[in-house]
Structure formats: C-alpha cells, structure tokens
Amino acid sequence: MIGLLSPLSLLTLTWCLSGGIAWIALAMPDTFDLLPLFMARSGITLDRFGLLGGLWLVIAMLSALAGSLSAQLVSTPRAAFRIGVAPDLVVHRAERLTRVFVAITLVWILLSVPKAGGPGHFLHLAQEEPAILRSILLDNTLFPGMRLSYGALPALACLATALIASGSLSRQGRRRAWRIILLSAFCLLVLPIVLSQRILLMQFLISSWLAWSLAKGRLRAVFLIPLLATLFCGIWVLREALTNPTLSDPVLTIAGQKLAFYFVNDLWNSFAPFETDIPHTLGGVSFRGPVILMGLDGVYDATFPAQIDALEEARGGGEFSLFSGPYVDFGPFGGALFLAFAFFLARIAYHRARESLLGAILYAQIGAALLFSPHGNYLLHQNLIFGTLCILWVYRSGRRIRTCPPTMESAHGAA
Numbered sequence: 001m002i003g004l005l006s007p008l009s010l011l012t013l014t015w016c017l018s019g020g021i022a023w024i025a026l027a028m029p030d031t032f033d034l035l036p037l038f039m040a041r042s043g044i045t046l047d048r049f050g051l052l053g054g055l056w057l058v059i060a061m062l063s064a065l066a067g068s069l070s071a072q073l074v075s076t077p078r079a080a081f082r083i084g085v086a087p088d089l090v091v092h093r094a095e096r097l098t099r100v101f102v103a104i105t106l107v108w109i110l111l112s113v114p115k116a117g118g119p120g121h122f123l124h125l126a127q128e129e130p131a132i133l134r135s136i137l138l139d140n141t142l143f144p145g146m147r148l149s150y151g152a153l154p155a156l157a158c159l160a161t162a163l164i165a166s167g168s169l170s171r172q173g174r175r176r177a178w179r180i181i182l183l184s185a186f187c188l189l190v191l192p193i194v195l196s197q198r199i200l201l202m203q204f205l206i207s208s209w210l211a212w213s214l215a216k217g218r219l220r221a222v223f224l225i226p227l228l229a230t231l232f233c234g235i236w237v238l239r240e241a242l243t244n245p246t247l248s249d250p251v252l253t254i255a256g257q258k259l260a261f262y263f264v265n266d267l268w269n270s271f272a273p274f275e276t277d278i279p280h281t282l283g284g285v286s287f288r289g290p291v292i293l294m295g296l297d298g299v300y301d302a303t304f305p306a307q308i309d310a311l312e313e314a315r316g317g318g319e320f321s322l323f324s325g326p327y328v329d330f331g332p333f334g335g336a337l338f339l340a341f342a343f344f345l346a347r348i349a350y351h352r353a354r355e356s357l358l359g360a361i362l363y364a365q366i367g368a369a370l371l372f373s374p375h376g377n378y379l380l381h382q383n384l385i386f387g388t389l390c391i392l393w394v395y396r397s398g399r400r401i402r403t404c405p406p407t408m409e410s411a412h413g414a415a
C-alpha cells in the first residue's frame with residue numbers, strides 16, 4: 001500500500017481527480033450556473049480546450065513515466081530505515097525557528113491593522129474588499145523576503161510530525177513537536193482568512209500525513225483524510241463567504257462552484273499555450289521560484305518583456321501547470337526532457353524516503369507539490385525550496401556519529 005505514495009501514483013491521482021471535476025463541471029451548466037460568471041471574470045473560454053493540448057498532456061504523462069521507470073532501473077536495493085540524528089536536538093532547534101517565523105507573521109499582521117484603518121476597518125476589508133486588504137498586507141511587509149517565513153511553516157510542521165511518528169523523541173521532545181504543529185496550524189488557519197494562502201494549509205496537511213505514513217512504513221491514519229478534507233473545506237467555505245458578499249446564492253453553493261471553477265481554470269491553463277503563439281520563456285515559468293528566491297525576478301522580467309506580456313495574455317488566473325510550464329519554457333522536446341528528468345529525481349527521492357527519516361520528510365514536500373501539479377509547478381516554488389533549506393539546516397544540528405544507526409526495520413518490511 002505504501003507504493004500508492006510513489007510519484008507516479010500521486011501524479012495520476014491528482015490529474016484524474018482535477019481533470020474529472022473540471023469536465024463534470026463543464027458538462028453540467030445547469031448545476032454549475034455560477035461557473036460562466038467566474039470564467040468570464042478570468043477571460044476563460046472553451047475554445048482553448050483543443051486537441052494539441054490534450055495530446056501534450058499524454059506526452060507529458062509518458063515523459064514522467066519514462067523518467068520514473070529509469071530511476072527504478074538504477075536504484076540500489078533498499079536499506080533499513082534509519083533516523084541518523086539526535087531527534088531531541090532537531091526538534092529543539094525546529095521549535096525555536098518556528099517561534100521566530102510565527103512571531104514575524106503575527107507582528108506583520110498586527111502592524112498592518114493601523115494601516116488598514118484600525119481593527120474594525122481591517123475586519124470590514126477582510127469581508128467586503130479582500131483584494132484591498134491583500135494589497136495593504138503585501139505593501140507593508142517587514143523586510144524583503146519576509147513572506148518566506150510563513151511559507152516555511154508547513155515544512156517545519158512536517159518535520160515535527162515525522163519525528164513524532166518515528167517514536168524516537170523523549171517526552172519533552174514530543175511536547176516541543178506538538179507545539180510546532182499547533183503554532184504552525186494556527187498561523188496557517190489564519191492566513192487564508194486575511195490573505196489567500198490556502199495552498200500552504202493544504203501543503204501542511206498533506207505533507208504531514210505523507211511524512212507520518214513514510215516514517216511508519218505503511219499508510220497510516222487513513223481515517224484522518226476525511227477529517228482533514230472537512231477542515232480544509234470549512235476554511236474554504238469561510239473564505240468564500242467573506243470574499244463573495246455580492247453574490248446572493250447560499251454560501252455552500254458559492255464555495256462549491258468556486259472550487260469547481262479552480263479546477264476548470266487549472267485545466268484551462270494546461271491547454272491554453274497550445275492555442276496561442278507564446279515565445280519560449282527559457283525557464284521563466286518552471287524556474288520562477290528559484291529566480292524569486294535569488295531576487296532576480298525583476299531582472300528577468302526586464303530582460304524578457306515580450307515573453308512576460310505573452311504569458312499574461314495566454315493564461316487565466318493562477319499559473320501554468322507542471323505539465324504546461326515546461327512546454328512554454330522549452331518547447332515540446334525540451335519540455336518532455338524536463339519532465340522526464342524531474343520524475344527521475346522524484347523517484348530517487350521516493351526511494352530515499354523508504355530508507356531514512358530525512359528522506360521521508362523531504363519526499364513529503366515533493367509528494368505534496370505533485371498533488372498540486374495541475375495548479376502549478378510547486379516542485380520549484382520558492383516556499384518549498386526555502387522550507388526544504390530550513391529542514392536541512394535544522395536536521396544538520398542533530399547529526400551524530402553512530403557505529404550502528406537506529407533502524408525501524410520492523411515498521412519497514414519489504415513493502
């Protein structure tokens with residue numbers, strides 16, 4: 001069953017689910033009567049769903065399959081699962097880093113309240129004018145790159161979850177790990193209300209569950225999936241109730257149809273590049289995250305203005321998917337090679353996840369990003385990269401030399 005967490009399994013699951021919901025919504029216009037309104041707002045038309053786009057999605061999936069199978073051919077036999085660190089030292093440093101990031105986030109929000117006209121007006125903007133509130137928050141960041149602080153919280157919470165699952169923490173260490181999870185959860189539940197950051201909440205929930213299952217060596221707490229889905233849907237409904245006050249339909253109807261629209265929008269962004277002439281962006285889409293992380297996004301935009309303008313015209317809301325982005329960057333041949341190499345590395349990471357706790361934590365980030373792949377290329381998103389760097393830095397603090405590293409062979413049989 002643990003094989004269901006492999007890159008190809010996660011990719012197949014998310015694309016079948018996302019594409020299926022989108023086509024059902026488009027095929028039932030009477031039921032999803034608000035969908036045309038949402039589509040018109042984003043300039044989405046049905047004529048972009050063409051044959052070339054569908055053919056590319058098949059080629060992209062085959063490229064991912066080729067990369068994954070190639071990695072399986074070169075993978076070495078799986079070793080016994082190891083922890084390899086002093087877990088209490090790791091969780092201690094992770095808690096301190098989490099406290100810093102949470103404090104930065106809360107101070108940022110609190111200092112933005114006066115800029116919004118006080119607490120009452122702040123709440124009013126959250127309900128009536130969320131776009132204005134978002135602009136106020138983004139214009140009043142405490143320092144350049146500040147948003148990475150809350151972007152790393154899902155990764156740190158995932159680390160804490162994996163350490164708990166490993167069973168290697170002391171009682172005090174477990175308390176520290178739970179504090180990391182609760183502090184991160186608090187921030188990630190608040191952010192979708194004042195700032196549209198629901199992907200971070202999903203990354204937190206999904207990566208934590210993946211890390212827990214990988215650390216245990218089998219699918220665990222499957223019963224929690226409906227509970228986590230209910231939690232996310234509750235946040236989604238609350239957010240949509242606040243951001244669509246002008247619509248007279250019931251809140252649940254609005255939220256459900258808005259969710260269906262997001263799936264349609266994501267699918268449209270996978271087809272759109274094939275129905276218009278877009279100059280290749282040479283990595284500007286797929287490597288946007290590293291470019292932003294290095295502070296070079298302004299340089300790139302100034303160097304390739306024609307490509308940037310063409311991108312804005314070719315897509316709806318959001319970003320190009322993991323499949324369409326490489327095509328926009330490198331064309332069909334280069335895009336196929338990019339995807340094959342990406343899934344070669346993802347499969348290697350999955351193999352490492354079966355061998356070590358650090359591998360499980362890192363692959364959990366990749367697995368969550370793959371589940372978001374119809375929505376964008378989160379494998380190279382700046383938040384995921386920074387969160388991964390935080391994991392590596394924290395984990396390094398707990399490295400220790402052992403003649404026989406601790407194993408969890410009983411939990412990781414030949415599955």
